[in-house]
Amino acid sequence: MSSLRREFVKTLFQKRTYIGWGGLFIIPFLIMLAFRFSSGGPHGQGGGAPDVGEQIFSQIRANGLYLMVAALLAMATFFLPLLASMSGSYTIAGEAESGTLRTMLMQPVRRGAFLMSKWFVANLYVAIGLLILGVASLIAGGAVFGLSPVRLFSGQEIGVWHALGLTAASYAFVFVGMMCVVSLATLFSTLTNSSLTAVAGALVLVIIMEALQAFSVFDFLQPYLFTSKFSEWTNFLSSPVQWTPIIKALINFAVWIVGTTALGYWRFRRKDILS
């Protein structure tokens, strides 16, 4: 059994896996029901760009495709980082907590490869979660509000397939952003034997970064905080696509992913397993 397959099978045997995925499946239907049976919009948009949120949420009743984007907007600030944080935190700390880390490492397995396969599967878990969110949104939105051509923020109208392509790109972008959270949580996971501590550590750092965005005095930090780039996916919904902020955000994500993962890798290879 390859290490990736083994880690994925272990993930499939955990109940929390299905709780997370189940939540991502249900949320689009809840949004659909809310818009189907009420005339108003949500109390708040929950995203980093309220004007964009208003535009998106106001279109849901007219076009089910907007539900895909609305769900992403609603999930990207807290639920997805929470899920990514939990997924990354379990990699080492969760196994240490349950005592299975020593059972695994008493087998002939390289620590570095072990960590990387866990990191990969933690990211795969988030990717599948995003896929579930997208598919559930498409089903819920399409079934109730129908699918029709989409008007972009820049005013142009595009066909359903083109809109689906841009939405998929937006989901992929958010996934890369969530990889930052997974990597950060994985790093925390190598520093503690408690998955809750690792989740809290990663999540608190994400929340602190998001809080820093709210104060202009910390504006100089914006280019370096990965959370400040989470909403850049909306640049896919313009014509032409605004590539410069997207690429800058991806570079920022890449630095965080590589940096935190490398630190976690370095730490874990030297860690005394006392759990």
Add this chain to the structure above:
Amino acid sequence: MSAEKFDPAQDGHLEVCEGRPVVLSTHGLTKDFKKLRAVDNLDISVCRGDVFGFLGPNGSGKTTTIRLIFGLIYPTSGYAQVLDHKVPDDRLSALRHLGGFVDDPMFYGNMTARRNLRMLAEMNGEVSEERISEVLDMVGLSDRATSKVGGYSHGMRQRLGIALALIHKPDVIVLDEPTSGLDPQGMKDVRELIRQLGAEGVTVFLSSHLLHEIELVCNRAVILSKGRVIVQGPVSELHPANHAVKVLTADQGRALEIIRRMAPPGGVREDEGYIVVDSGDSFVPEMVRRLVAGDVDVLAVVPALEQGLEDMFLELTSGEMSAAQGGTR
């Protein structure tokens, strides 16, 4: 299972003890946790076919040593060696020859015993369903093979840990207190299994703080205290030389007087109605002659029971145990 005899073709490059190759050893192995030295310059040698007892009171460094052997923690200095593979430098190769567990064996609770074994065993190469069934049968878990391990008792997890240790027929099996938490029947079964493995030539490294367990199943042992080896060798030779005799006479008071006059100071004591004399074999005929000359009828002179490993263990580790007791007051 592993061959008991020294095989020059296979083991010619290994160090030899008692005509057999050393398959597990530690060399100046030391581990510090901040200011605490948990393992102190440990040198032990386990020969092929040994059922080797690793004996010490709680906190003496047994589990830390096992973690070092498996490469779970890094030594401050020194190294462990499995066949000719050093740990931690060549940990991966060493682990291919090792099986066992440290502390309580832990598994994935949402998976069955069979799936746990398959998944973990496949990390060390292919394993057949027949072999999985075989080891489950050996540890008496066949009928619970498809139950989720989350519902297993502590004793059942111990057995599953032994099954995992055995599955690849490793050269050395390292078991950390395998009978802890087991009921008397479970303890008996596990000891029987270890004895059986020893009889088949499998090398077993058995950590325990149960002294009689070591006496029951091991042929060689080391006694550890404060991370240091106090004594190492065949279990039969760990007992100190003992020449004491018990004397029973018709007049124990008069006999004690006579014996005390001729015996060296401290060589005579009373124990449960007997006079115990520890002054060497040559002392006995002269003692009997003087007792008879003193009108004391000698009823019996019998060897005192040998001092057990337990007595020796308590004697050797008394300082540590007193300190531990003092600390808990």
